[in-house]
Amino acid sequence: MNMKAFSTLAGLSSYTLRYYEKVGLLSKIQRNSSGHRVYTAKDLEWVNFVKRLKDTGMPLVKIQEYAKLRALGASTVLNRQQLLEYHKEQLQAHIEQQKNHLLALENKINLYKANKVR
Template identity: 85%
Template sequence: MNMKAFSTLVGLSAYTLRYYEKVGLLNNIQRNSSGHRAYTSKDLEWVNFVKRLKDTGMPLAEIQQYALLRELGSSTVLDRQQLLERHKDQLQAHIERQKNHLLALESKISLYKANKVS
């Protein structure tokens, strides 16, 4: 699929997709006979995974590290697993902090509802 269709499908601008190529997140993008990018379903799966990592707060440098390990092949499976496990642990800690913030907000809202503001 061409850049415009792919961009629309993944919800990223063409500029962002080109940037992802530049920084090593999107490698080996096929080109058609005119030299235009031709994205595949594998590219779609990969970009959606990159977006998920980004949405869950993984720093770009770590996403790049994961992408590099992925490019190196199956010998890096354990390294990729460990990277994802560290990110999972960080994400779980972040979720717990957010839950605590939510409880504090709910407590304050309850005080307002009871007209016992402090």
């Protein structure tokens, strides 16, 4: 598919897609005879995974590290697994912290509702 169609499906601007290619998150993008990028369903699957990593707070440098390992092939599966496991631990800690913040806010709101604090 062309960049416009891919951009729409991926929910990313063409500028972002070109940036991802520049920083190594999208590699080996095929080109047609006119030199235009041609994206595949596998590219879409990969971009959606990159978006998920980004949405869960993985730093860009770590996503780039994961992408480099992925490009090296099957011999890096254990390294990729370890990277994702570490990110999972960080994400779980962040979620717990956010739950604590939410509880504190709820407690404050309940105080206001009970008219105990003005």
